[in-house]
Amino acid sequence: MAQLHGSLEDQGLSSMTFLNEVAGRYPDAVSFAAGRPFEDDFDPEDIHRYLRAYCRYLAQERGFGSAEVRRTLYQYGRTKGIINELVARNLDIDEDIHVHPEAIVVTVGCQEAMVLALRALKSEGNDVLLAIAPTYVGLTGAARLVDMRVLTVPGGPRGADLEGLAERVREARRAGLRPRACYVMPDFANPSGVSMDLAVRHALLDFADDNDLLLLEDNPYGLFHGENDRLPTLKSLDARRRVIYLGSYAKTALPGARIGYIIADQTVQDAQGHSGLLADQLAKIKSMLTVNTSPIAQAVVAGKLLENGCSLASANDAARQRYARQMRQLLTGLSARFGGASGLPGVEWNEPSGGFFVVLSLPFPADDELLEYSAREYRLLWTPMHHFYGGTGGHYQLRLCVSLVSGPQIETGLDRLHALVHDRMRRATAAAMKDAYNRLEFAPLKYSLTRQ
């Protein structure tokens, strides 16, 4: 291992493997763990229809002959992507983001978009990335792969602590580091579930401009905004081109297609004064990473876009309502079991208005060992929060995900969670009493206690 890249011994890179491995051993468990979309409505026939819809579009709207249609699907494709104009239309309709298709690179999931952005931004040894903590493990893993240090800033209840961020930037600069960008998830963050209000969004954009920073905005959950209206994305407010937007169709179309994208409409200039789009530089990196994103997978997502007039907001309206219902049921169920006068001290949770995730705080460690125990003894899966803090926090918290569980499963899962928490608290009390007993020095009292 000492001869391989340091990231391979990094705990962060093993997190996903560990969590998937535990889930794999208990396939019958109720899972509040995986952040996957609800799958009962998936129908393989849709994929065929989407492909046909895209081929029809190529022929009828783009004027492609049959040889060109065939080539488009079967051959290597353009590095930047083949469905950029549809992605741009989708962003225009659903997000109020107006960008030229050439400012977009279609990627192999949002995960590749992160790698492209970080690879491009990490140019000097002292370049660092700021990130709101807790942080999505895919981002910290991607940073590790390109040897970019991540400095975390607590997000707090409003999703970003601007004071804390400013202090972190000052500290970093004093230490000779060069913060390049800050990774943020303004809508229903993974794992915290927290969203930023409009004032925080504007303040963040001003902060980025004042401090010559870019913002990496990641937004896979924005369309699942519960019953409330949506807030504008940072990118839609980005008059100063401070935002690189990371997009994913995993939750709004299908994760199996592995289609994401990156908007990089910033202008870059070389030493000779030639200027172009940052997206073109990212495409150069992509050409050496995945060459191009599968045209077949792009065609499937394009077909879904075309079938829905390029609006995934309307296509996902039923899903939005489902997730909102599941979130409500989970929050009501937590209150019924852990809240009110009969509530357990130290058991608390947040109440996101949308998205997939809720964070539960406990009065005892919610570590990997407890997850194993929960899976084995209670057939219940969840995610220990320490994985999102790189082991530096979140030890008493766990993440509950509502996306994959039906109504009855939520009730069963919560009953099991309740039993698990009581089980642990009983053990903790017994251990504390034993400890106190062992520390008693007055022998006659010890004797009389034993007799009782």
Ligand SMILES: Cc1ncc(COP(=O)(O)O)c(C=O)c1O
């Ligand atoms: C915050 C966040 N960003 C990105 C992704 C990954 O997206 P993709 O599947 O498109 O790579 C996820 C997936 O769970 C996520 O939660």
